[in-house]
Every structure is written in structure tokens, then in C-alpha cells.
Amino acid sequence: LKGNLPKFGVEVEDEDAMSLMVSQINTWNFDLFKFAVISKDHPLVSMAYVILQSERNLLRSYNVDPPTFIKYMFVIEANYHKTNPYHNATHGADVMQSCHVLLGYSVVEQVFTDLEVFAALFASAIHDVDHPGLSNQFLSNTSNELAILYNDHAVLENHHLATAFKFLQEDELNWASGMDDKQRQLFRKMVIDLVLATDMSKHLSLLADIKTTVESSKVAHNGKLVLESYNERMLVLQGIVHSCDISSATKALPIYKAWTERIIEEFYQQGDRERDLGLNLSPMCDRQNPSIEKSQVGFIDFIVLPLWETLGELMFPYCQEMLSQLNENRMYYFSRIPESPRCSITDEPEERNNLISSSEKRKNLR
Ligand SMILES: COc1ccc(C2=NN(C3CCN(c4nc(N)nc5sccc45)CC3)C(=O)[C@@H]3CC=CC[C@H]23)cc1OC
Numbered sequence: 001l002k003g004n005l006p007k008f009g010v011e012v013e014d015e016d017a018m019s020l021m022v023s024q025i026n027t028w029n030f031d032l033f034k035f036a037v038i039s040k041d042h043p044l045v046s047m048a049y050v051i052l053q054s055e056r057n058l059l060r061s062y063n064v065d066p067p068t069f070i071k072y073m074f075v076i077e078a079n080y081h082k083t084n085p086y087h088n089a090t091h092g093a094d095v096m097q098s099c100h101v102l103l104g105y106s107v108v109e110q111v112f113t114d115l116e117v118f119a120a121l122f123a124s125a126i127h128d129v130d131h132p133g134l135s136n137q138f139l140s141n142t143s144n145e146l147a148i149l150y151n152d153h154a155v156l157e158n159h160h161l162a163t164a165f166k167f168l169q170e171d172e173l174n175w176a177s178g179m180d181d182k183q184r185q186l187f188r189k190m191v192i193d194l195v196l197a198t199d200m201s202k203h204l205s206l207l208a209d210i211k212t213t214v215e216s217s218k219v220a221h222n223g224k225l226v227l228e229s230y231n232e233r234m235l236v237l238q239g240i241v242h243s244c245d246i247s248s249a250t251k252a253l254p255i256y257k258a259w260t261e262r263i264i265e266e267f268y269q270q271g272d273r274e275r276d277l278g279l280n281l282s283p284m285c286d287r288q289n290p291s292i293e294k295s296q297v298g299f300i301d302f303i304v305l306p307l308w309e310t311l312g313e314l315m316f317p318y319c320q321e322m323l324s325q326l327n328e329n330r331m332y333y334f335s336r337i338p339e340s341p342r343c344s345i346t347d348e349p350e351e352r353n354n355l356i357s358s359s360e361k362r363k364n365l366r
């Protein structure tokens with residue numbers, strides 16, 4: 001079935017503009033929003049084709065029929081909700097492209113087999129398919145059928161995986177029929193382990209395990225990571241995919257701000273439903289009590305920075321640009337944390353004179 005596929009997997013208006021973007025596919029500050037426009041709203045199909053076929057020639061390595069693979073990716077892309085401000089196909093393409101950049105660094109290149117690289121890139125592409133724009137906690141709190149089906153454990157992540165693999169069962173979408181059974185079994189196992197590791201409730205244990213590996217990891221004389229067991233290799237790949245899933249704050253500020261606006265609007269939409277249902281509002285979900293700047297600083301300080309610092313150690317000297325961008329982005333939001341609302345005592349004129357305003361305090365701190 002060798003239909004003549006378009007150069008980028010999908011028909012585009014402006015081949016030159018697309019070629020120019022694709023020439024930047026290995027850069028960290030790739031503009032996925034622009035790419036979504038140029039690919040005529042097929043960012044995931046074209047990203048998957050460009051990376052797996054044109055850049056890495058992985059489809060041929062596993063006898064994957066390109067037209068079948070493209071048909072499958074169109075179905076995956078169509079099952080990302082376009083109406084989600086954040087968890088849509090552009091996010092899937094973003095995590096896949098970020099993963100492609102990290103796996104291209106020499107410190108990990110040649111360390112992982114082609115099948116492991118293929119599994120990590122594919123897992124990134126499908127890791128949020130059919131995301132409802134609601135959190136695991138919300139699905140459990142509302143006894144959603146998915147929470148019942150998966151017994152409140154990694155509900156979304158189990159659903160993304162089951163959705164992606166269910167489509168693979170359909171003959172006209174089964175691009176993996178060319179793999180031998182052993183490869184297909186290992187590929188499936190790795191993709192499952194990788195997507196389940198994107199569940200934020202696993203973050204602290206994953207980070208602790210990666211830290212242990214960093215301490216023990218022997219970086220060979222040629223500057224390559226030496227990873228013995230399957231578990232160690234999987235752990236590093238899980239760390240890479242999870243880091244890419246929460247990489248927004250390490251990107252150029254305009255890109256980071258765009259992702260922040262999107263996740264906050266998605267959280268607000270969940271909060272609107274929680275308010276209507278008389279449920280307690282989840283953190284960061286109350287549009288009537290916005291805390292965007294504080295939430296970003298908190299997310300960076302407690303989650304993103306500790307993870308990326310550890311990844312920076314593991315992949316040293318790579319990932320240093322991400323860390324400096326992360327600090328710059330942190331300062332952007334930290335310096336915009338609004339003054340705390342005045343408390344009652346400042347209503348009395350004499351008390352007000354005694355209190356240094358919080359912005360003056362902050363100035364002194366700088
Ligand atoms: C661009 O900006 C963002 C992008 C994504 C998210 C996400 N956030 N969370 C959780 C993170 C922990 N969360 C926290 N909860 C509490 N109580 N305190 C605190 S302090 C700090 C956080 C926090 C809950 C949401 C998810 O699971 C998403 C699905 C998968 C990966 C990351 C996604 C967040 C962003 O900016 C905040």
C-alpha cells in the first residue's frame with residue numbers, strides 16, 4: 001500500500017514555510033502554535049511523520065507501512081479534543097518534538113535502541129489522546145465511568161493507552177503488523193510504562209528513583225550514559241517523557257506564556273463545573289480567585305525545577321539552556337505576583353503608616 005504520501009505527511013499550503021519550520025525541528029524553542037497553523041491544524045500527524053520517517057527513518061526499521069501509519073495518526077489526532085485549551089493535539093505534538101530533541105543529545109544517543117526511541121516518541125504522541133480536559137481527581141469525585149473502569153488509579157493515563165491500542169487492533173490502522181511478535185510485545189510494554197509515568201501522582205517517586213540512578217549512573221569515558229537493566233533504561237526514558245510533558249516553563253517566554261494561558265483556562269473550565277456541582281474547587285481552578293503567577297512559581301519551585309535539575313545532572317552538559325530559561329521564566333512570574341490584598345488593620349490610617357507596603361518589602365528583598 002505505497003500511496004504517494006505528501007512530503008510532510010499532510011497537504012500544506014506553503015511548502016517553503018513548512019520546510020523552514022521543519023529545518024528547526026531539532027531546536028528547543030520550536031513554535032508549535034505556528035506549526036499547527038502551517039500544518040493546517042494537523043500538528044500531530046505531520047510531527048509524527050517528519051520525526052519518525054524523515055528525521056529518524058524508524059518506520060522502515062520496523063517494516064511500518066507509512067500510509068497505514070499516517071491513517072492511524074489521523075485517527076489519534078482526531079481523538080484529541082480540539083475544544084481543550086491545553087490537552088489537545090498541539091500538546092501531544094509538543095511533547096513528541098521536545099522528546100525528539102532530548103533523545104538527539106549525544107549523551108543519550110546510541111544509549112537507547114531504536115525500538116526504545118520509537119516507543120518514547122510514540123508514547124509522547126499518544127500520551128493524552130481523548131483527554132476530557134478534566135483531572136483524575138475530578139473524574140473520581142464525580143464517579144465518572146472512566147474512574148469506575150480504572151478503579152481511581154491513573155484513570156486518564158490508562159484511558160489514553162487503551163484508546164491508542166484499541167485503534168491499533170483495526171486492520172486498516174494496524175501499522176505494527178510488520179513487527180515481529182517479540183518486538184511488538186516489548187514495544188507495547190514500554191509505551192504502557194512510559195504513558196503511566198506521565199501521571200502527576202507518580203512524580204515524586206519517579207524523581208526519587210531518577211536521583212538514585214543519577215548518583216549510581218556511571219557515565220562512560222565517552223560521555224555516554226551507561227544504563228544496565230531494563231528498569232534503569234525505562235526509568236531514564238520515563239524521566240525524559242515526563243519532563244517533556246511538564247517542559248512549558250523551560251521554553252522561550254512567549255511560548256511558555258501561551259501554554260500557561262491554555263492550562264489555566266482548562267483548569268477554570270473544570271472549576272466552573274465543580275462550582276456548578278457544589279464540589280470543592282481544585283487548586284488553580286477558581287477563575288473568581290485567580291492565582292496564576294503564584295501557581296506558576298509554585299509549580300516551578302516544587303515540581304518543574306527539581307525534575308529538570310536532576311535531568312540536567314543526568315544529561316550534563318545538556319539541558320543547561322532549559323535550566324537558565326526556567327529561572328528567567330520564574331522571575332517573570334515571581335515579579336508579577338500581585339500585592340497581597342490589604343488586611344483589615346490597614347484600614348486604620350495610623351496602622352497604615354507603620355506597614356511597609358509589600359511591594360517595598362519585595363524591592364528590599366531583590
Ligand atoms: C504551563 O503550566 C502548567 C502546565 C501543566 C500543569 C499540570 N498540572 N498538573 C498538576 C500539577 C500539580 N498540581 C498542584 N496541585 C497543588 N495542590 N499544588 C501545587 S503547587 C504546584 C503544582 C500544584 C495539580 C495539577 C497536572 O496534573 C497536569 C497533567 C499532567 C502534567 C502536568 C499538568 C500545570 C501548569 O501550571 C500550574
Ligand SMILES: [Mg+2]
Pocket residue numbers: 127128156198199
Ligand atoms: Mg496526561
